[in-house]
Amino acid sequence: MADPEIKSYEPHHESQSAAVTESRPVRIVAMAVAFAFLAVFLLMPLIVVFHEALAKGVGAYTEALASSDTRSAIRLTLLVAAISVPLNLVFGISAAWAIAKFEFKGKAFLTTLIDLPFSVSPVISGLVYVLLFGAQGMLGEWLKAHGVVILFAVPGIVLATVFVTFPFVARELIPLMQEQGNGDEEAALSLGANGWQTFWFVTLPNIKWGLLYGVLLCNARAMGEFGAVSVVSGHI
Known part of the structure; x- marks a missing residue:
């Protein structure tokens, strides 16, 4: 006796995740708006800076660069950046390592303090230093x-x-x-590496590009900062 033919039917499901794209005119308008913003807020200020710097000719520009005041300002800028960037490098790595790799009381508070300079005007921060270290400030008499x-x-x-x-x-x-988590560090520790070896040979190579980007941003801000510096330097 022949076995009856068994037919199986599988339900057919149409794709529910069809790609949704904007029309070509919409993309063109969005790109035009983006490039217009870049041109107005990035390129035009740079063009104005170079135009004003070279308005009196290249000779006047090189003469201004060769003046004693300009050389002194450049030396001071490089000195301040050479001091502040390594300090922030050490602090940034330590704070990031502590916050990302460990759990401790006050972790949220530390994270908030790290973001504090983003919410405080540089001029206000300079004024705080004046109130602390100025002649009439809290520590002024002791310092003097x-x-x-x-x-x-x-x-x-x-x-x-x-x-x-x-x-x-x-x-x-x-x-x-x-x-990145703690997997690589835990593996290194389980193989006998100590804390410093784990940091130098595991953690640091994993963060090298982010660290480089952070250092570049920090150096750029250090060399371009004006508000707080103008207050604590007395506009000299």
């Missing part, structure tokens, strides 16, 4: 009695620059370290 000069000098400029730039390295590393 001990011959310590902070305001209107390099230490004050460095302090103001460090404050406005210290979030950049940490803020680049924290999400990167959190995304």
Whole structure:
């Protein structure tokens, strides 16, 4: 007796995830708006800067660069950046490592403090240093009695620059370290590596590009900062 023919039917499901794209005119308008914003807010200020710098000719420009005041300003800018960027590098790595790899009391508070310079005007931060270290400030009399000069000098400029730039390295590393997790570090520790070996040979190679980007942003802000520096330096 022949077995009856068994037919199986599988339900046919149409794709529910059809790609949705904008029409060509919409894409063109969006791209035009984006390029227009870049031109107005990025390219035009740069063009104006170079136009004004070279308005009196290349000779006047090179003469201005060769003046003693310009050389002094450049040396001061490089000095402040050379001090503040390594300090923020150490702080940024330490803070990011602590926040991303460990659980401790005050973690949320530390994260909030790291974001504080983003919400405070640089001029206000410079004013805070004046209120602390100025002649009429909280520590002014003690500093004067001990011959310590902070305001209107390099230490004050460095302090103001460090404050406005210290979030950049940490803020680049924290999400990167959190995304990577602790798997690589735990594996290194299970194989006998100590804390420093784990950091140098496992953690640091994994964050090198984010660290480089954070350092570049920090250095750019340090060399371009004006508001807080102008306050603590007395516009000199």
